[in-house]
Amino acid sequence: MKRILVTGGAGFIGSHLCERLLKERNEVICLDNYFTGSKENIVHLLDNPYFELVRHDVTEPYFAEVDEIYNLACPASPPHYQYNPIKTIKTSVMGAINMLGLAKRVNAKILQASTSEVYGDPKVHPQPESYWGNVNPIGIRSCYDEGKRCAETLFMDYHNQNDVKIKIIRIFNTYGPRMNPNDGRVVSNFIVQALKGEDITIYGDGTQTRSFQYVDDLVEGMIRMMNSEDDFIGPVNIGNPGEFTMIELAEKIIEKTNSQSKLVYKELPKDDPMQRKPDITLAFNNLNSWKPVINLDKGLQSTVKYFESVLQPSLM
Ligand code: NAD
Numbered sequence: 143m144k145r146i147l148v149t150g151g152a153g154f155i156g157s158h159l160c161e162r163l164l165k166e167r168n169e170v171i172c173l174d175n176y177f178t179g180s181k182e183n184i185v186h187l188l189d190n191p192y193f194e195l196v197r198h199d200v201t202e203p204y205f206a207e208v209d210e211i212y213n214l215a216c217p218a219s220p221p222h223y224q225y226n227p228i229k230t231i232k233t234s235v236m237g238a239i240n241m242l243g244l245a246k247r248v249n250a251k252i253l254q255a256s257t258s259e260v261y262g263d264p265k266v267h268p269q270p271e272s273y274w275g276n277v278n279p280i281g282i283r284s285c286y287d288e289g290k291r292c293a294e295t296l297f298m299d300y301h302n303q304n305d306v307k308i309k310i311i312r313i314f315n316t317y318g319p320r321m322n323p324n325d326g327r328v329v330s331n332f333i334v335q336a337l338k339g340e341d342i343t344i345y346g347d348g349t350q351t352r353s354f355q356y357v358d359d360l361v362e363g364m365i366r367m368m369n370s371e372d373d374f375i376g377p378v379n380i381g382n383p384g385e386f387t388m389i390e391l392a393e394k395i396i397e398k399t400n401s402q403s404k405l406v407y408k409e410l411p412k413d414d415p416m417q418r419k420p421d422i423t424l425a426f427n428n429l430n431s432w433k434p435v436i437n438l439d440k441g442l443q444s445t446v447k448y449f450e451s452v453l454q455p456s457l458m
């Protein structure tokens with residue numbers, strides 16, 4: 143049995159990862175400060191004797207004997223990470239230093255949840271891992287983008303200098319059940335607005351694109367990456383190459399919810415990337431032919447169902 147630490151384990155992705163790791167008969171320590179995550183996300187795991195919950199902030203050192211670490215702690219939605227930008231960058235950078243220090247000390251393998259945001263507003267499309275990106279270092283998204291870029295640097299340096307066993311994945315926009323209804327990301331916003339019959343808020347003209355990955359496909363990719371050959375350290379893109387404009391996404395959600403909601407257009411936030419689509423060749427070739435298997439239509443069905451259940455009282 144492996145003992146596995148998941149930082150940010152009470153968040154959207156972390157809770158799915160904890161669940162899957164427990165199913166595979168591992169011992170799981172879920173560490174979180176509940177900034178954007180919640181106990182609701184992991185309450186169903188609390189009866190499992192192999193599941194342990196720790197309230198802790200990754201900007202402070204943490205010690206435990208573990209075999210593997212998945213480092214996910216960091217707010218991920220633009221409104222949340224921009225709420226306290228200094229804390230966001232501290233979480234990425236000091237969190238990485240603290241968790242890499244722990245990995246070094248106990249000889250654990252450590253995986254970093256990096257992001258497609260390291261490509262910024264990309265000039266190369268789709269984005270391969272070899273692309274260095276187009277990131278504004280002093281804009282409103284920089285606390286997140288540059289924090290994650292610096293974390294990647296730290297992972298590489300701990301690996302090269304101290305032989306720490308690392309893995310880096312770059313996650314593209316991921317959605318699914320347990321997204322926080324108030325976190326401001328596009329999939330949750332549109333579904334909640336559609337279910338409540340409110341206007342659907344398109345930022346800009348809605349022609350910007352994103353590639354949406356269902357959370358189960360991501361978790362499968364994360365676990366395959368952790369268990370991949372030691373010399374395959376990444377960074378590797380984990381995302382779904384299906385690319386959609388925000389208008390297309392809104393139309394799909396209106397159809398799936400049978401909503402009467404209308405599209406309204408709001409100002410595009412600063413530095414909002416115009417396009418994003420992963421090149422997943424590297425993942426396919428190195429992670430046992432990993433590729434996403436859940437398309438947007440299918441993934442939206444279960445996500446809509448989830449939001450219907452959470453919003454039930456307020457919809458009546
Ligand atoms: P989330 O906000 O639901 O989860 C983040 C979790 O980290 C939360 O439970 C939060 O409370 C916790 N956290 C934040 N700061 C912390 C701190 N200082 N100490 C301890 N815990 C802290 O977001 P998510 O979508 O589940 O994202 C998880 C990870 O995946 C993040 O690192 C994010 O950057 C990365 N990622 C997500 C996406 C996506 O589309 N969801 C895309 C790219 C990368």
Ligand code: UDP
Pocket residue numbers: 219220315326327328329331332343344345346350352388410411414415
């Ligand atoms: N977006 C939108 N309406 C919303 C929320 C977001 O049109 O209510 C747009 C946003 O401007 C961006 C895209 O949807 O172009 C994805 O936004 P999200 O915050 O989900 O992720 P990110 O920008 O980090 O990829």
